[in-house]
Amino acid sequence: xxxxxxxxxxxxxxxxxxxxxxxRDILRRTAQREESISALARHYAMSLPAVQxxxxxxxxxxxxxxxxxxxxxxxxxxxxxxxRAADLLDAYEALWVGRVTRIADLLGEEGTAP
Amino acid sequence: xxxxxxxxxxxxxxxxxVAEFDAPPEQVWQVWEDPRKLERWWGPPTFPATFTRxxxxxxxxxxxxxxxxxxxxxxxxxRFGAIEKPRRLEFQDGFADDAGEPLxxxxxxxxxxxxPAGTGTRMTFVTRFVDAAQMEQLLAMGTVEGVTEAIxxxxxxxxxxxx
Numbered sequence: 001x002x003x004x005x006x007x008x009x010x011x012x013x014x015x016x017x018x019x020x021x022x023x024r025d026i027l028r029r030t031a032q033r034e035e036s037i038s039a040l041a042r043h044y045a046m047s048l049p050a051v052q053x054x055x056x057x058x059x060x061x062x063x064x065x066x067x068x069x070x071x072x073x074x075x076x077x078x079x080x081x082x083x084r085a086a087d088l089l090d091a092y093e094a095l096w097v098g099r100v101t102r103i104a105d106l107l108g109e110e111g112t113a114p
Numbered sequence: 115x116x117x118x119x120x121x122x123x124x125x126x127x128x129x130x131x132v133a134e135f136d137a138p139p140e141q142v143w144q145v146w147e148d149p150r151k152l153e154r155w156w157g158p159p160t161f162p163a164t165f166t167r168x169x170x171x172x173x174x175x176x177x178x179x180x181x182x183x184x185x186x187x188x189x190x191x192x193r194f195g196a197i198e199k200p201r202r203l204e205f206q207d208g209f210a211d212d213a214g215e216p217l218x219x220x221x222x223x224x225x226x227x228x229x230p231a232g233t234g235t236r237m238t239f240v241t242r243f244v245d246a247a248q249m250e251q252l253l254a255m256g257t258v259e260g261v262t263e264a265i266x267x268x269x270x271x272x273x274x275x276x277x
Contacts, residue, residue, distance in 0.1 A: 092129055093120050096239065100117065100133040102155035103145050103237075107137040 017061035022046075023054050030064055031077030037066075040075065118236070127243040135235050139228040142235045143200035146226060149176075166214070172197050176205075177214045191216045202227050220244040 017023055022044060029035055029043070041051040055075060058064040067074050118132040135142055145151045149168035157163035157180045167177040176192035189212070195204035208221030227238040 096131050098158055099155055106154050107135055
């Protein structure tokens with residue numbers, strides 16, 4: 001059952017966050033168990049700061065939560081947000097928000113010339 | 115561009131979206147009428163659309179495909195209903211087979227209305243779905259930049275703990 005609603009901005013953030021393969025993988029891992037960011041970073045061929053950037057995008061979208069444990073930053077998935085994101089109408093809405101944004105870009109490029 | 119509102123009605127299975135553009139209705143109409151312009155916004159940059167047929171007359175049909183990042187090419191078709199330039203456009207949008215011809219599935223109905231708003235245009239777009247399965251299928255066409263795939267994976271993960 002889908003409960004709650006996300007604002008337009010929140011929907012856009014969630015879909016932006018999910019549009020990247022590394023971020024989806026981070027989400028997959030942290031939905032299963034809490035993991036430290038440094039342990040997580042070892043799975044990817046990229047620097048720790050690059051992984052931290054992906055984590056920040058997921059965090060802003062409310063898809064993961066961070067907590068401090070001693071020297072470590074632990075990361076876990078937020079199933080409630082993930083489930084709400086699966087709301088089909090929300091997804092279709094996001095698709096159309098993308099479309100009207102592209103129409104506006106196209107009209108802007110043309111200027112007001114006939 | 116201003117996104118005025120989006121309204122989702124889960125019971126009537128409709129999505130109504132209202133947006134305003136800084137261009138007159140005649141110019142906004144062109145993004146629907148001109149297939150080369152339509153191609154620039156129908157699909158996201160990672161899933162561009164190509165319209166191989168676009169008979170912009172009542173009863174006319176369109177054929178298009180999207181091209182995904184892995185080269186996949188889901189296909190679709192439109193059938194135009196009312197066309198009242200530059201105010202109102204109705205069309206049905208459905209899935210097509212590998213040859214590009216319509217599959218028997220029920221199409222989704224789209225109604226576009228353009229109204230002058232100051233020096234610009236207010237566009238209202240209403241989508242009417244037949245059922246939830248159809249919405250899922252449409253989204254699965256991959257037009258949401260991999261989101262459907264992500265949601266599928268995530269749903270799988272959540273299942274064991276789902277109530």
